[in-house]
Amino acid sequence: MNAPLRLRPTRRSSILVATLALMWAVSANYGNNLGFLLTYLLAGVAMMAVYHSRRQLCDLSCRLLPPEPVFAGERARLPLVVENTGDSPKWGLAVAIGDGEPVRFSLAPGESRRIDLPWPAPERGVHRIGAPRLWTLFPSGWFRAERAFEGAWTLWVYPAPADGPPLPPGTTAADDGEREFDGFRTYRPGDAPRQIHWKGLAKGQGLLTKTFAPAAEAEGVIFDWRRLPPAPVERRLGWLCRWLLAAERAGRHYGLRLPTEVVAPGSGPAHLHACLRALARMPGERP
Amino acid sequence: MIEPACLRFLLVALLLVVWPHLFHLHWSHVALFLGFWAWRWLGIARPRLLPRGPWLPLLTLAAAVVVIVSRRGAIDLATSTGLFVAGLGLKLMELKRDRDVHIVVLLGWFVALTQFLYDQSLPMTLYAFAAAALLTAAAVRFEAAVALGWRPLARTVAGLMAPALPLAVLLFLFFPRPQSGFVRLPFDAVARTGLADVMEPGAVARLATSSELAFRVDFEDEPPPPAQRYWRAQVFWRFDGRRWLRHPAMEQPRPRPFPGQGRRYRYWVTVEPHHRRWLFSLGVPATVPAPARLTRDGVLRARAPVDERLRYEVVSRDSYRFPALTPLARNLALQLPGRPSPEVVTLLAELRRGADGPEALAVAVLSWFREQKFRYTLHPGTLGPRPIDEFLFRRRAGFCEHYASAFVYLMRAAGVPARVVAGYLGGFLNPRGRFLEVYQANAHAWAEIWVEGKGWVRVDPTRAVAPAYVEQVQDLPDPVSVAMPSPQQVLEGREAPASTPVRRSLRSLAIFWGDLEHRWHRWVLGYDRSVQARLFAWLGKRWPAVAFGLAAVLALVAFRRQTGGRRDPLQAAYEAFLRRMRRDGLVKAPHETPLAFARRAAARRPQQAAGIRAVTEAFLEAHYGRGDRRRAARRIRATLRRW
Numbered sequence: 001m002n003a004p005l006r007l008r009p010t011r012r013s014s015i016l017v018a019t020l021a022l023m024w025a026v027s028a029n030y031g032n033n034l035g036f037l038l039t040y041l042l043a044g045v046a047m048m049a050v051y052h053s054r055r056q057l058c059d060l061s062c063r064l065l066p067p068e069p070v071f072a073g074e075r076a077r078l079p080l081v082v083e084n085t086g087d088s089p090k091w092g093l094a095v096a097i098g099d100g101e102p103v104r105f106s107l108a109p110g111e112s113r114r115i116d117l118p119w120p121a122p123e124r125g126v127h128r129i130g131a132p133r134l135w136t137l138f139p140s141g142w143f144r145a146e147r148a149f150e151g152a153w154t155l156w157v158y159p160a161p162a163d164g165p166p167l168p169p170g171t172t173a174a175d176d177g178e179r180e181f182d183g184f185r186t187y188r189p190g191d192a193p194r195q196i197h198w199k200g201l202a203k204g205q206g207l208l209t210k211t212f213a214p215a216a217e218a219e220g221v222i223f224d225w226r227r228l229p230p231a232p233v234e235r236r237l238g239w240l241c242r243w244l245l246a247a248e249r250a251g252r253h254y255g256l257r258l259p260t261e262v263v264a265p266g267s268g269p270a271h272l273h274a275c276l277r278a279l280a281r282m283p284g285e286r287p
Numbered sequence: 288m289i290e291p292a293c294l295r296f297l298l299v300a301l302l303l304v305v306w307p308h309l310f311h312l313h314w315s316h317v318a319l320f321l322g323f324w325a326w327r328w329l330g331i332a333r334p335r336l337l338p339r340g341p342w343l344p345l346l347t348l349a350a351a352v353v354v355i356v357s358r359r360g361a362i363d364l365a366t367s368t369g370l371f372v373a374g375l376g377l378k379l380m381e382l383k384r385d386r387d388v389h390i391v392v393l394l395g396w397f398v399a400l401t402q403f404l405y406d407q408s409l410p411m412t413l414y415a416f417a418a419a420a421l422l423t424a425a426a427v428r429f430e431a432a433v434a435l436g437w438r439p440l441a442r443t444v445a446g447l448m449a450p451a452l453p454l455a456v457l458l459f460l461f462f463p464r465p466q467s468g469f470v471r472l473p474f475d476a477v478a479r480t481g482l483a484d485v486m487e488p489g490a491v492a493r494l495a496t497s498s499e500l501a502f503r504v505d506f507e508d509e510p511p512p513p514a515q516r517y518w519r520a521q522v523f524w525r526f527d528g529r530r531w532l533r534h535p536a537m538e539q540p541r542p543r544p545f546p547g548q549g550r551r552y553r554y555w556v557t558v559e560p561h562h563r564r565w566l567f568s569l570g571v572p573a574t575v576p577a578p579a580r581l582t583r584d585g586v587l588r589a590r591a592p593v594d595e596r597l598r599y600e601v602v603s604r605d606s607y608r609f610p611a612l613t614p615l616a617r618n619l620a621l622q623l624p625g626r627p628s629p630e631v632v633t634l635l636a637e638l639r640r641g642a643d644g645p646e647a648l649a650v651a652v653l654s655w656f657r658e659q660k661f662r663y664t665l666h667p668g669t670l671g672p673r674p675i676d677e678f679l680f681r682r683r684a685g686f687c688e689h690y691a692s693a694f695v696y697l698m699r700a701a702g703v704p705a706r707v708v709a710g711y712l713g714g715f716l717n718p719r720g721r722f723l724e725v726y727q728a729n730a731h732a733w734a735e736i737w738v739e740g741k742g743w744v745r746v747d748p749t750r751a752v753a754p755a756y757v758e759q760v761q762d763l764p765d766p767v768s769v770a771m772p773s774p775q776q777v778l779e780g781r782e783a784p785a786s787t788p789v790r791r792s793l794r795s796l797a798i799f800w801g802d803l804e805h806r807w808h809r810w811v812l813g814y815d816r817s818v819q820a821r822l823f824a825w826l827g828k829r830w831p832a833v834a835f836g837l838a839a840v841l842a843l844v845a846f847r848r849q850t851g852g853r854r855d856p857l858q859a860a861y862e863a864f865l866r867r868m869r870r871d872g873l874v875k876a877p878h879e880t881p882l883a884f885a886r887r888a889a890a891r892r893p894q895q896a897a898g899i900r901a902v903t904e905a906f907l908e909a910h911y912g913r914g915d916r917r918r919a920a921r922r923i924r925a926t927l928r929r930w
Binding site: 012015016019022023026027028030031032033034035036037038039040041042043044045047048049052087089091092105106137138139140141142 | 385386388389390393394396397399400401403404407412415416419423426427429430431433435439443446447448450451452453454455456458459462464465595811812813814815917
């Protein structure tokens with residue numbers, strides 16, 4: 001997982017070289033032994049700084065966490081966890097994506113820290129973002145030790161909601177009470193207590209959840225791409241996005257029909273995200 | 288934006304770096320720096336106070352003008368150092384970005400170096416290295432991104448500097464050195480204590496209370512007896528009634544040293560920089576060291592001003608065969624500023640009665656001094672228009688230069704060629720290093736008279752007046768006394784303060800320090816191209832042994848890293864427990880499991896059973912289970928402490 005470490009002098013180290021040269025020249029000029037000693041001490045500190053810069057990036061592991069999806073134009077947060085597996089503290093670490101704004105932090109021995117890297121997401125779609133670079137200038141500022149980690153984030157950027165035609169009314173409102181019993185499945189956290197099969201629990205069958213067949217398609221509203229007023233693709237996707245959010249907020253049953261795919265009606269966060277993902281991966285307008 | 292705490296740390300470090308320059312530079316240069324420094328310090332809390340825009344170039348110009356005008360336009364070391372120090376202060380005004388911090392830190396290193404051009408003493412060296420460490424700490428703190436506590440900061444700086452020091456020493460020993468200087472800015476003529484160019488009343492007395500070191504001498508064999516430790520540096524010929532001056536004709540170089548005879552002393556003199564050309568030799572030198580030439584009046588002169596500590600080898604003999612006096616030298620040695628007064632003429636007529644030859648006359652003059660109760664004092668008061676007469680017949684109190692001057696005057700008035708010699712008398716024999724330390728307080732003036740058939744003969748009139756003082760000065764100053772005791776104190780027998788334990792330990796400390804400092808000068812400051820060449824030659828001859836030793840050290844380091852380098856803390860803690868049990872007479876057999884051993888031990892030592900169980904459980908849990916090894920080790924050690 002860990003890529004090799006790269007070490008290179010920073011631009012500031014040219015000041016170091018100039019200072020060393022000046023100090024050496026003055027010492028040599030006056031035959032000053034203590035001047036030589038101080039010059040070589042500075043050179044020795046620089047050499048040790050190389051070693052310490054390298055060591056700063058050893059014993060570090062980096063794990064990328066799945067990021068939360070965002071709407072286009074928002075700033076995404078790309079989470080990662082950096083862990084110091086060594087037994088010495090790591091100071092002055094910086095992590096950034098590409099040339100983006102770095103996040104600076106330090107790690108105590110054994111400490112692990114979650115870092116959310118900001119990433120501007122201007123365009124909808126599925127983005128694969130390569131792992132960030134981790135670097136440090138510590139302890140001297142003359143050398144930069146850098147390591148690029150492997151792996152990548154997959155970030156969903158949904159189209160931004162856009163103002164437009166009002167939400168089309170559904171044919172009928174979904175009614176939970178009249179849905180048809182479908183079967184049992186094991187309980188998952190978040191299932192409504194009403195759906196739990198209490199009798200089965202009393203019989204010792206464990207926690208089961210009653211599931212119901214989705215209501216007939218006619219009962220939900222289908223947002224159909226073809227029925228939208230003519231407009232650019234991105235604009236139309238923005239309307240759909242707004243409708244989906246509004247329908248979910250209203251607790252309605254909704255589905256989606258796009259030229260590329262169809263999402264059967266449903267509701268709940270997972271369904272909403274499924275619809276939004278469909279919008280995100282919809283191909284753009286062909287030029 | 289730089290964090291205020293980091294900035295304050297950096298400012299303090301810089302202040303400590305610049306501080307010693309207060310003793311070397313013109314006060315206005317350091318004042319400039321301090322002004323900028325204080326301005327910057329106030330600017331941390333109130334950034335609006337800091338200069339902006341066109342002010343910076345104006346300030347730069349003003350600072351440069353102050354430095355150059357205060358040095359009266361002299362292009363020398365003090366001016367350029369002053370410009371650097373003031374420039375460092377100016378740079379503080381625009382301390383905004385990371386880059387500026389780096390520039391300032393590295394400038395700080397350079398300023399720390401410039402102070403070695405003025406002072407290379409051991410304490411100053413330690414101070415400068417500490418200041419450099421502090422600068423490093425400031426840079427490290429700045430790079431840490433979080434407020435670094437003192438302990439991790441100290442550990443990081445130690446991790447940088449401790450291994451850097453041996454690296455620096457290796458580079459120091461083996462890095463090639465250039466032949467000599469390229470451009471040497473002259474040292475400014477700082478007023479330093481030391482011998483003056485002319486000798487006037489009070490010139491030597493001024494030095495008599497200075498505890499500053501003048502030079503040190505290592506002898507090949509035993510040093511000469513104290514009564515012979517006269518260090519010649521200057522010969523004065525012309526007398527204008529008040530001051531004694533040297534004569535250019537007598538300063539001409541003499542191609543060959545005087546042929547000497549008698550006992551031979553070989554010694555090495557390490558002169559403290561005094562920015563003049565005086566060099567010192569025991570009496571007249573029999574050899575001429577490379578950095579010097581010999582004058583016709585038999586003193587050594589350095590080829591260039593002694594701006595750095597200088598070490599040279601000389602041989603002196605007991606006595607010399609001097610060539611006959613040239614007419615010029617005889618004229619000069621008999622020169623008088625005017626006709627002697629009738630009083631002097633009468634006195635000389637009286638003294639000459641019964642005295643046969645110049646030496647007898649000298650003895651007569653000295654006994655006259657003694658009989659007439661001449662006093663020896665540091666503060667004889669100022670003498671009027673005819674200093675010699677006033678001194679001889681009215682004041683009758685003075686310091687060594689008064690006596691030397693009056694004595695030579697009388698001898699010349701009596702027709703005996705004579706001259707005044709100045710230099711140092713005595714010195715403190717450091718019992719640890721067996722070398723002589725000669726201080727400014729040892730400054731002395733005496734006379735030499737020309738005796739046909741013998742040449743120049745040394746006469747010390749002060750010895751006749753204050754023998755106790757001369758005896759004392761031969762082994763003075765005691766390194767503990769900051770100033771020499773005054774002659775009055777010496778004559779009244781107050782010179783020897785009661786020997787208290789504090790005084791004794793101070794004295795041995797001072798002796799130890801003097802020895803250490805001398806070694807420092809010899810081995811560290813004296814390391815140069817020729818010594819380096821000798822080192823290379825030495826290594827070249829023994830390269831198989833050196834290579835083998837190096838390989839052995841490397842192998843040892845590698846081996847330690849492989850095995851014992853990082854010991855398991857848990858194992859170590861458990862072994863500490865086993866050692867404790869062994870001391871109690873319980874040894875764990877190799878085949879015994881920890882649990883079995885614990886059971887056996889607990890049965891034998893019921894009062895320790897709880898501890899034994901606790902240690903064993905902690906060990907087993909961490910070793911075979913999921914416990915944290917480090918924490919378990921800490922717990923075991925805590926239990927052992929409470930045993």
